[in-house]
Amino acid sequence: MMIERLREYVGAETPTGDAAALNAFADRLGTRYAELGGTVRRMPTPTGDHLVADFPGRGPRATEAPLLFLAHHDTVWPIGQLQGAMPWREQDGAIHGPGVFDMKGGLVVFETALEQIAGRDHRPLRIVVVADEEIGSPSARSLVTAEAKGVYAAFGFEPPHPNGDLKTSRWGSTRVRIEVTGREAHAALDPASGVSAIDELVDQLIAVRRIVADHDEVLCNVGTITGGGRTNVVPGSAAADIGFRFVDPATEESVLRAVGELQPVRDAQLAVRVLSNRPAWQPSAATDELLAKVIAAGRSVGQEVGGAAATGAADTNLTGWLGIPTLDGLGPLGKGAHAVHEQVIAATLTERADLVAAIIKTI
Incomplete structure (x- = not known):
């Protein structure tokens, strides 16, 4: 049965x-x-x-x-x-x-x-x-x-x-989304006027990796990456969803605070938001x-x-x-x-x- x-x-x-x-x-x-x-x-x-x-x-x-x-x-x-x-x-x-x-x-x-x-x-x-x-x-x-x-x-x-x-x-488990807004431009005729959201996102994910490396017992998985559209267009938007796992509340607070304080490294806009959270x-x-x-x-x-x-x-x-x-x-x-x-x-x-x-x- x-x-x-x-x-x-x-x-x-x-x-x-x-x-x-x-x-x-x-x-x-x-x-x-x-x-x-x-x-x-x-x-x-x-x-x-x-x-x-x-x-x-x-x-x-x-x-x-x-x-x-x-x-x-x-x-x-x-x-x-x-x-x-x-x-x-x-x-x-x-x-x-x-x-x-x-x-x-x-x-x-x-x-x-x-x-x-x-x-x-x-x-x-x-x-x-x-x-x-x-x-x-x-x-x-x-x-x-x-x-x-x-x-x-x-x-x-x-x-x-x-x-x-x-x-x-x-x-503990927290899902975070990093969203980047850049500026589109022709990738060959006028690349200097554009700001690549994908390049910015890559730099931000490297920064996230450094944050995680500074803490013990944190799991981090970049689960999805989206962005861009055409190879001849400087991408104007990109985003990544990241899954974090934390052994204790203090580590969770420290990592999420650092991720939330990320700053753009080029002339782009950056938004970090928590999608879901389950405390340790x-x-x-x-x-x-x-x-x-x-x-x-x-x-x-x-x-x-x-x-x-x-x-x-x-x-x-x-x-x-x-x-x-x-x-x-x-x-x-x-x-x-x-x-x-x-x-x-x-x-x-x-x-x-x-x-x-x-x-x-x-x-």
Whole structure:
């Protein structure tokens, strides 16, 4: 049953920014959560609706603080990927397909865990499913932080570490765009009157590299560069989107301040703006205590669970940054997030559902 539902979910392709596809998938999730006893709310945005579902507690624990679960229904893959380079495929115990690992497998795990706890006493539960997580959740940050108020703990359904360990902290992640406006001119007849926005952007990216080199443990990836139009025209505009990862808030503040203070080296205009930001979620005693409880829950269903820090960012950065005990990585084991060989190990779907059900029953 889990594999059939996962195939259904993977078959509904949901690239970030495709509001129609994302909203159709949110319809599916909303219907499913209602069937499982949830009260569903939609949070409309122009690029796709976010979903919140509250499931009441049961028995003497019905009035306790809720557990919060964080997930997303967008993927990095365009419509048509399923019919092209990444068809659904079950082979040698693995399931392949766009979004199967990041993170529609986690969505199926949560639903199955809800089925398993039917009739059992537990805290209230809340899940927030975000439509733009793959680009840093720019429209969902306020929603996640608002829905996290008063919860007992937060859990994410992102993929785990390769060995199955949960994620106990995450580096901060910030997306920055550098935009340059130069001055167009004929590249052969009047080059001196032009100002190359591309040349200026190249110099600014070299300056960014120097800033990063002055700080320890910073990851920097220039993800996109755009600009210009014709080789016989001095380019009048150029831009680059940069992804930064930071181990701690102090490093993040220092790097972003320096990048924001960049100055043009020629007669060009320079604009630097933050597109999205997830602050660093640092290790804490509260998360260590939560992990100990999850380890005990895992042993109750015959599983050994571990935890370790992670460099990748997700919406759990927000709850961890707020000081809420947080763990991520409850999705099934697999590999290839954001790669054409994306896959999950089929047997770990049920294992993860068993673990999540045990967490809900015991924590």
